[in-house]
Amino acid sequence: MTVFVLGSINLDAVARVDDLPRPGETVAGLSLELFLGGKGANQAVAAARMGAPTRLMGAVGGDESGRNLKAKLAGYGVQVADVMELDGVATGQAHVWVAKSAENMIVVTAGANARVTPQQVSATPLEGQRVLLCQLETPPTAIEALFRTGASKGALRVLNAAPALPQGAALFPLTDILILNQTELATYAKLDREPVRLEEVSIAARKLMSRPDQIIIVTLGSAGVAAVRRDEAFLIEGKKVKAIDTVGAGDCFCGALAAALAGNIDLRDAVEMANAAAALSVQKAGAAPSMPSRREVEVFLES
Numbered sequence: 001m002t003v004f005v006l007g008s009i010n011l012d013a014v015a016r017v018d019d020l021p022r023p024g025e026t027v028a029g030l031s032l033e034l035f036l037g038g039k040g041a042n043q044a045v046a047a048a049r050m051g052a053p054t055r056l057m058g059a060v061g062g063d064e065s066g067r068n069l070k071a072k073l074a075g076y077g078v079q080v081a082d083v084m085e086l087d088g089v090a091t092g093q094a095h096v097w098v099a100k101s102a103e104n105m106i107v108v109t110a111g112a113n114a115r116v117t118p119q120q121v122s123a124t125p126l127e128g129q130r131v132l133l134c135q136l137e138t139p140p141t142a143i144e145a146l147f148r149t150g151a152s153k154g155a156l157r158v159l160n161a162a163p164a165l166p167q168g169a170a171l172f173p174l175t176d177i178l179i180l181n182q183t184e185l186a187t188y189a190k191l192d193r194e195p196v197r198l199e200e201v202s203i204a205a206r207k208l209m210s211r212p213d214q215i216i217i218v219t220l221g222s223a224g225v226a227a228v229r230r231d232e233a234f235l236i237e238g239k240k241v242k243a244i245d246t247v248g249a250g251d252c253f254c255g256a257l258a259a260a261l262a263g264n265i266d267l268r269d270a271v272e273m274a275n276a277a278a279a280l281s282v283q284k285a286g287a288a289p290s291m292p293s294r295r296e297v298e299v300f301l302e303s
């Protein structure tokens with residue numbers, strides 16, 4: 001069963017630093033590397049590495065960087081026929097700083113990602129797609145078009161509403177499974193601090209529910225993952241690992257979850273697999289290159 005991702009494709013320029021700079025400060029970089037990134041691309045790679053046939057819809061510039069990123073995606077087994085190459089537009093870029101503590105800061109320049117349109121979605125047949133997976137680095141109008149068409153075809157609509165954007169909330173009623181981190185949950189639920197305990201997370205998540213059958217999943221960093229329905233909630237505890245780079249860990253979770261759900265794995269087991277996949281991803285550098293294979297996740301879960 002197939003995962004269809006609509007999302008961003010970026011060239012990530014990752015500088016490692018001892019400590020993240022404060023405003024106005026200049027710090028020395030320890031290294032600079034270029035990686036395939038972008039929330040859409042990362043999630044598609046994660047789903048493909050977990051064994052789900054995966055299609056990615058998006059856009060890159062008609063430049064060398066765009067062609068290279070498409071080739072890398074294809075190398076990971078992601079189908080890229082729905083990725084447009086747009087002449088005269090730059091490929092999306094992310095400037096990423098990763099500190100020794102594994103904390104990071106990211107600035108994204110959307111470039112071609114901002115040119116994905118509802119028309120591109122309408123022109124694409126969605127028959128046979130089990131899970132539709134989106135984030136908010138491509139225009140919400142295109143996501144809305146995908147989710148409206150997907151609903152009529154019986155697909156499961158999964159939204160990772162990241163980064164938190166005011167327009168993002170309008171998509172919640174069209175979403176079957178909403179995935180947020182604690183910061184995004186606090187932003188959308190208009191809280192003055194991030195909820196921590198399962199009970200607080202559940203109360204905040206239920207404020208965002210627009211349908212009784214909706215599921216809201218909240219990633220809690222090293223504390224694990226909470227899954228909240230209207231009448232019940234559960235917590236899968238975080239795995240104890242040494243993180244060297246957490247960029248793309250949330251994307252790993254989303255892609256792995258989509259792959260597991262597309263394979264008809266039930267929600268609790270799917271969350272457990274995705275949680276383990278994300279714990280493996282933080283132990284490697286780079287976003288897309290750190291996504292683990294299904295076998296690696298299974299071995300890790302058994303250990």
Ligand code: RIB
Nearest residue numbers: 010037038039094248287
């Ligand atoms: O979620 C991580 C991703 O966010 C990075 O790969 C970067 O490209 C930004 O889109």
